[in-house]
Amino acid sequence: MHSDVPWEVWSRERQQRVEENLARTLADEPGRLGEAMRYSVLGGGKRVRPLLAYAAGEVAGADPARVDAPAASVELIHAYSLVHDDLPAMDNDTMRRGRPTSHVVFGEGLAILSGDALLTEAFALLSREPAEARTVSAEELNRRKLRTIAVVADAAGAAGMVGGQAIDLDAAAPGSASLDAAALREMHMRKTGALIVASAVSGAIMAGATESIADAIGRYGVEVGLAFQIVDDILDVEGASHELGKTAGKDAAANKPTYPSLFGIDRSRALAADGIARAERSLTDAGLAYGPLLQIAQWVVGRSH
């Protein structure tokens, strides 16, 4: 449970680990489709979701190798969601991570297909045999893998991320009634929160965590996920485009419901900090005050991009 490794070292090692796994997974995808898949996944991104998967797996006793597949899979799903979200029919964003978005580079058709392929590859990866030396039976490992697939699919689909994007799309449409606080929270919980929760929980599942530990990690994930999106909203108002690597001020311009538009900046910041405090309490109460999990929570509220 105790990590002697400084946060900078811990996080850099896991970021490199997932980067290598993602690069290996996508290395052989041929043609322009393969280029488009690699373009949107490799060489960018904070890898928050993989870090959560690793940290949750480790607090529950798993080696990083046990968590490699879910860590890479949730990042593939996150990357696909950005590609589709950026499309002209959705947010119509032309910059992402400091580079032109996929449809600007590859055209809309190939951008849509590359997102489809990344989502599909995420599940292929979760179903494959892990490279690790097995310390549990094949039967137990299969059981964990199927549970992970169920958790990730539910978080990514209509009940989770895609459902949240649909609410967002509907709310931003001209003439739509603005969302109240409860509806905004619901949207954020699904659009951003669900996959963040699934990232942490999948690490716990792969580690064979007890239900009560997985539940505590899930509650932590819910708070971290919501705080992450609140901070995202704040950064869209306050941040500079060059620092964000994407166009700032887009939310207000697109008439998007956000925490700052509903609560103002100060109150939004306080809500994010309250959430992170609750996230930390979930860990401490369950005896899971693992350095990396606490650090990820702190980073989420403190980040500037």
Next chain:
Amino acid sequence: MHSDVPWEVWSRERQQRVEENLARTLADEPGRLGEAMRYSVLGGGKRVRPLLAYAAGEVAGADPARVDAPAASVELIHAYSLVHDDLPAMDNDTMRRGRPTSHVVFGEGLAILSGDALLTEAFALLSREPAEARTVSAEELNRRKLRTIAVVADAAGAAGMVGGQAIDLDAAAPGSASLDAAALREMHMRKTGALIVASAVSGAIMAGATESIADAIGRYGVEVGLAFQIVDDILDVEGASHELGKTAGKDAAANKPTYPSLFGIDRSRALAADGIARAERSLTDAGLAYGPLLQIAQWVVGRSH
């Protein structure tokens, strides 16, 4: 292996079975996203892929209940691929199964999201506990489910269906060199064939078929899948739009590479018939001459829509 039930009865029963499963799976999806998902899946389609899954499962000794999840999943994946394929950035089709396409009804953004949600739901479904009374151990069932997920994901992704669509998109682009026979076959094998093979093979896997039986069913699926697409190409040239339920003559208008454009109608028809003969031989040689599998093959070449 022997089916006493007439083909019309057998196929109608399985079509109703998958229809009910699909309706139940999508019943609770809320809002416009749920409407869009149901619109593209329910009340239409020939359900060839589910029929293949059931027939292959049955020839290998499984009850239909054992094959319900893959049967519904491959249809969800097929439906999502049509929604994305019909988008303006892809084939730009406005009619499908006799009705306006999803993006015409729901807008492009929601059409993209509903396809994403259908693809994700397919994997959620494959990971869930089946409702059947178990006749094999939980461990064995989990092993089969994971293999099915791997087979379906590989067939649906960049190496299979999405990769084939990317080739198609590239080939139809202005100024592209036309595909030769080998490249056209490769495109069809991936775009249409891969998921058809996976449909049949997933039935065999869920039934616990031996490798040699699964291989024979796979070879049958390869031939059926290619013949299916050749006939699709022919129908696009010859068919009436009202019978097809979609716009006829689109391939030629879009400068799409097809079997008729490369070989002419008569030779294309002969190639499809040759393939079906090989499909039947794969079954007979392996002692798998099961009525429904043979009937599906016959239907594929004989169909008028």
